[in-house]
Amino acid sequence: MSRTAAKAVRLPLGEEDIRPTFRRERAAMKRGVWPVAGCDEAGRGPLAGPVVAAAVILDPRRVPRGLDDSKKLDHETREKLYAKICANAEVAVASAPPWRIDRDNILRASLWALARAVAALPVRPRLVFVDGRDRIETCCDCEAVISGDAIIASIAAASIVAKVTRDRLMTRLGLLYPGYGFESHKGYSVPQHFEALARLGPTVHHRRSFAPVAAAYGDPLEPAVAINEAAVLPLS
Numbered sequence: 001m002s003r004t005a006a007k008a009v010r011l012p013l014g015e016e017d018i019r020p021t022f023r024r025e026r027a028a029m030k031r032g033v034w035p036v037a038g039c040d041e042a043g044r045g046p047l048a049g050p051v052v053a054a055a056v057i058l059d060p061r062r063v064p065r066g067l068d069d070s071k072k073l074d075h076e077t078r079e080k081l082y083a084k085i086c087a088n089a090e091v092a093v094a095s096a097p098p099w100r101i102d103r104d105n106i107l108r109a110s111l112w113a114l115a116r117a118v119a120a121l122p123v124r125p126r127l128v129f130v131d132g133r134d135r136i137e138t139c140c141d142c143e144a145v146i147s148g149d150a151i152i153a154s155i156a157a158a159s160i161v162a163k164v165t166r167d168r169l170m171t172r173l174g175l176l177y178p179g180y181g182f183e184s185h186k187g188y189s190v191p192q193h194f195e196a197l198a199r200l201g202p203t204v205h206h207r208r209s210f211a212p213v214a215a216a217y218g219d220p221l222e223p224a225v226a227i228n229e230a231a232v233l234p235l236s
Helices: 023-030 075-088 098-104 106-119 153-176 191-200 211-217
Strands: 036-042 051-057 090-096 127-131 141-145
Touching (some): 036 106, 036 153, 090 098
Parallel strands (some): 127 141
8 A cells, every 4th residue: 555545534533421339338348337428519609599518328139220420411301300310319408598608618518518417317428429529517427529420329329419409499489579570591691680789689599709799789799797597408
């Protein structure tokens, strides 16, 4: 073959479709460590509403098929998986409200809510996997797993529970505060939300330490402090 002959073009390989598995939980079981919980949160980025955390202990005999990072699933799939998780697993949910986010910052408020969710589980775990870089204060061993909701089934389940719970809460807020569009954008930074802030002003559910909300108040970027206690949210 001539040296000038065209070489075969090597097509780029597509990214592997990584899905959560129950492998790490089963590995812990083989070491005699059980129950194992996964926990994750939803709502760090929005301008309004709480950050919601969930903790889940899956039944090894009834791990729902199709678990994945909640952000990769559509609304209908999340709702179906949410029902299966709540029917077959130990589940607890907790939230950190806007005042705590403003007082402590979003990271600390999120870790606080995650710890509250684990503490609220009806069964005390011996090991907790938490999504992200930071471990949480628990009464047992805790492992932080970056992108854990994409690789560990228990964390993926927790991400779904947290997302569905928060979305339902924001939908209810949309009914209580018409005009803001909470039921559609769930409090995130979108043009519709910015327009509502400019037209209607912020609500008590907005995070005053977030720059667009502080600007709507017309005050400097300082945390607002309140005296409530965040509560464990019902799953309904």
